[in-house]
Amino acid sequence: MSTQGASVSHKLKAMPEQNADRPKAARTAPIPQSSAARAPFVFRTDGLTKLYGGKGTAVVRALDGVDLDLPHGEIVVLLGPSGSGKSTLLNILGGLDHATSGKAWFQDHEITAMTDRQLTLYRRDHVGFVFQFYNLVPSLTARENVALVTDVAHDPMPVAEALALVGLKDRLDHFPAQMSGGEQQRVAIARAIAKRPAVLLCDEPTGALDSKTGLSVLNALKQVNDAFGTAVLVITHNANIQRMAHRVIRFQDGKVVDVALNETRLPPEDIEW
Numbered sequence: 416m417s418t419q420g421a422s423v424s425h426k427l428k429a430m431p432e433q434n435a436d437r438p439k440a441a442r443t444a445p446i447p448q449s450s451a452a453r454a455p456f457v458f459r460t461d462g463l464t465k466l467y468g469g470k471g472t473a474v475v476r477a478l479d480g481v482d483l484d485l486p487h488g489e490i491v492v493l494l495g496p497s498g499s500g501k502s503t504l505l506n507i508l509g510g511l512d513h514a515t516s517g518k519a520w521f522q523d524h525e526i527t528a529m530t531d532r533q534l535t536l537y538r539r540d541h542v543g544f545v546f547q548f549y550n551l552v553p554s555l556t557a558r559e560n561v562a563l564v565t566d567v568a569h570d571p572m573p574v575a576e577a578l579a580l581v582g583l584k585d586r587l588d589h590f591p592a593q594m595s596g597g598e599q600q601r602v603a604i605a606r607a608i609a610k611r612p613a614v615l616l617c618d619e620p621t622g623a624l625d626s627k628t629g630l631s632v633l634n635a636l637k638q639v640n641d642a643f644g645t646a647v648l649v650i651t652h653n654a655n656i657q658r659m660a661h662r663v664i665r666f667q668d669g670k671v672v673d674v675a676l677n678e679t680r681l682p683p684e685d686i687e688w
């Protein structure tokens with residue numbers, strides 16, 4: 416098992432009772448961003464299936480046997496009609512939801528075999544989430560919103576560094592109400608990446624934004640991917656965004672119907688909205 420895998424296993428097995436009184440550096444271990452021996456993929460799924468309903472209501476096959484292999488370090492855009500299963504996949508990969516059958520792995524670790532406690536640790540230590548609505552605390556500044564995460568993370572990056580990375584070094588002491596939607600979303604991205612997660616899962620991160628602010632958010636995602644090799648999965652209804660991706664996955668009726676690699680990628684500023 417890789418060094419990275421071993422450190423993750425260690426954490427996933429950690430019991431909260433055992434850890435409660437230890438300094439935080441002792442109860443979690445850092446995940447190296449670059450480890451030659453780690454699993455060749457960041458996520459893998461095998462026959463991943465999610466059913467909703469039943470017991471008198473119609474069964475919805477939200478995911479219907481999804482097989483995927485996502486290498487490290489890519490920006491992956493997930494496209495598909497409403498209801499095709501994109502969010503369901505992201506939620507299972509992020510440890511927010513359980514599959515009905517099939518398997519999913521994060522590196523060497525089977526997500527679908529994790530206990531709830533292990534899923535909590537996995538989410539806390541390895542996954543950054545960005546949603547359409549930014550979920551910032553209105554009474555806290557940008558710096559303080561990000562510090563909510565860095566205060567409890569193992570080996571976080573400095574708050575100012577996280578905010579500078581998303582182009583907000585001059586907004587550290589602004590409150591959410593003093594920032595544009597794009598700036599608020601970039602604070603949310605800074606908050607998500609400040610704990611140095613291995614993956615950033617983004618569900619419609621530009622869905623509430625106009626083109627100018629939306630492009631600034633895409634730039635921030637690209638910055639994170641370029642700077643740290645963080646795998647970035649982006650669900651979007653804006654098909655133009657696929658131009659910045661390494662890999663584009665299309666969903667239809669809970670199935671993956673196409674996976675395409677972009678030979679050339681556009682920088683966000685060249686994407687037509």
Ligand SMILES: Nc1ncnc2c1ncn2[C@@H]1O[C@H](COP(=O)(O)OP(=O)(O)OP(=O)(O)O)[C@@H](O)[C@H]1O
Pocket residue numbers: 467468475476477478495496497498499500501502503504
């Ligand atoms: N909690 C739930 N209970 C019942 N059905 C659900 C639930 N969550 C999702 N579904 C159904 O599962 C299917 C897939 O939903 P999902 O949200 O993954 O699609 P999506 O591609 O992300 O859609 P959108 O682009 O509109 O967000 C849909 O038919 C949806 O109605």
